Amino acid sequence: MKKSHSRIMIASISVIIVMSALYFTFTEDIIAQQEDTVFVTHSGSVIKTTGEIIDPVYSTLLNPEYTESTVEFDPMEYLREFNYGKVSQLPDGTTLREFTIIAEDDKIMEVSPGVFFNVWTFNGTVPGPTIRATEGDIVRINFINNGSKPHTMHFHGIHPAEMDGVFEIVGQGGGRFTYEFEAGPVGVHPYHCHVMPVEEHIVRGMYGVYIVDPKEGRPAADEMVMVLNGFDTDFDTENNFYAANSIPFYYQNNPIQINTNELIRIYVVNMVEFDPINNLHLHANLFYYYPTGTSLVPSFYTDMITLSQTERGIMEFEYEYPGKYLFHAHKIEFSEKGWVGIFQVNDNPDQKSQLEIEYGT
């Protein structure tokens, strides 16, 4: 009796051991065949898979069903959204532009399809809203800190020391401060939080663009804002993602629609941290470049600019030929991690016939 008992025990123990070993070893092989999804790589090869496609590049372009995983933040909307504030006149006739900016640090943003990252924000998005005024206007920012850490707003530009957002720390949980200064100089400038550790407050997303237009204005154009930024989602002081306007590969999947022979003006600001430089290359074209946008005369005619931290400027160009044109960091590492986009140049409805004639003859 005893013997058979122990035999059964040993047998059952060994069966358990063998079964669990098999379970761990072969689980991947026991997966039932499902229907295949076809998937084309960037270099054109066709792959069939029974599973899912994970690809921030690919997600929406050729796979409409993947639109569900697109992010909440809309770079296309941000691209051409300028905030001029609540406008009123001061007794002396000066224009007053009032803005309300709320700082928060508990937002979870989908920074790339499927990647959810805790960002710190001005008005809920990264980048914060684009603030735009005309030279000489009074800009008044009602700043409310609803975050759990102290924050400030530090504008690049010219203003009194106490409006610089460095020493006047605004406390968490509803702290307030009113920034007020005369808009200037003309150009494109960044604003960002300047609370220590500044690097952390910036890379978590507390930055935005501040544009000061010249009084006489600039020529009419299709205007856009591009903040070159990145996210270090695993906190190893290296960016995991790069982009123009936060979402990697977004403008590659959703090309920016522009017209032939129409002036394009881009306000570009580099907010990438950790990497000493960033750059921008435009395909099949050259652009006039106004560093910092402070002069109305361009300094360069080029297809490539190099930008260090918070370095910025204005690009102006027109496309003659319709088609798809890339723009991207020519530091290819950055473009392969998301900082790449496409201009879809369409025939200008006003000039279409003219172009057709040119090609036809």
Added chain:
Amino acid sequence: MELDNKSSKGKIILSGIIPFAFLVLLIAYIFGPGSDLLDLGVPLPEITMEKVDFVDSEIRVTVRNTGPIPVEIVMADINDRIQPAAIEPDRFLERYETALVRIPFAWNEAEPYRIGLTIEDGTRFEKEIEAAAPALEPSLELVGFFAIIGTYVGIIPVMIGLLWLPFIRKISKNKYHFFLALTAGLLLFLGIDSIEEALDVSEENLAGSFNGALLVATVVVLSFLGLYYSSEKLIRRAASSRIAKPTAIALMISIGIGLHNFGEGLAIGAAVGLGSIAFSTFLIVGFALHNTTEGIAIAAPMSRGKALIGKALIGKLAVLGLIAGSPAIFGAWVGGFVYSPFTSVIFLAVGAGAIFQVIITILRWIREEGDKNLSSAAVVSGFAAGMLVMYLTSILV
């Protein structure tokens, strides 16, 4: 009387169940209403890339969720550059669940690659491959290649070692004890070697949640106990049957060494499969020399077999040699074609446990044979010599 008996039995069963019931209650409480109590700290996700295969224009990564919480794999990269990929069956991984990530990539042979996977919170995990090598496709040619390697490092050396039998048979009792102890020394070395290998594999390829060292320890002990139990049976039965006791011991030694050689074959096959090894004649020679000593281990007890002479003996030796040596071939096949670090660790640990059991058997045999003395000069020096010989030949491998 019978009623009494029954009720007392019921009491016994009940007293066995009560603590168990309390345990169930405790667990239910922790998972249910008491879960807030343990809601301290932040559980960190973890995934482990257990296997990377380089196939035609594609890199295939077997990934397992080895953390305490479910994860979602959202992105793949090669050398820290984002790549489109497919994941099968899907991107959601429960604890311990695996998935296959297929990354189309025109990789170059013999070049290093860093494979990265990013999960939903943005954490990136990386696995470095020293040199890309095409995944082995089972082909007759490769099957033959592994069989030849297995024969070279497993069967032939063991057979050569067995040729020492006539020599061992003619020497004095003292010298015989020396050889038996030498065998024990050799085996102890092999056992330690297997454990080291198992720990290495688990450290490199298994996630922390497998408790690599404890897994190895557990399997070693279980394997030891299993063989201990069955060998006792075998030897006891041998006493009452035709099989001579020395043959039974030699058989157990062969089985133990066979299990060890299976692990060795696994290591060789896996190394070829992972491209981390260049097979040199030197390496084969090293393994061969190393394994010749295993033949001696089998020959030593056999040499005291009484009635065996001529063809019967040769037949028996050949069978024992095959038992000990041929698993190297099977190991190489498994390691080369269906490598999994988890199975490797298990087999290496089983091999170690088997060997420790064999050592016990030999030491007991020496004690019985000799004068209940394990500290004679012959035994001690034999044991030491065994370890030394193995160490020296291991340098060649």
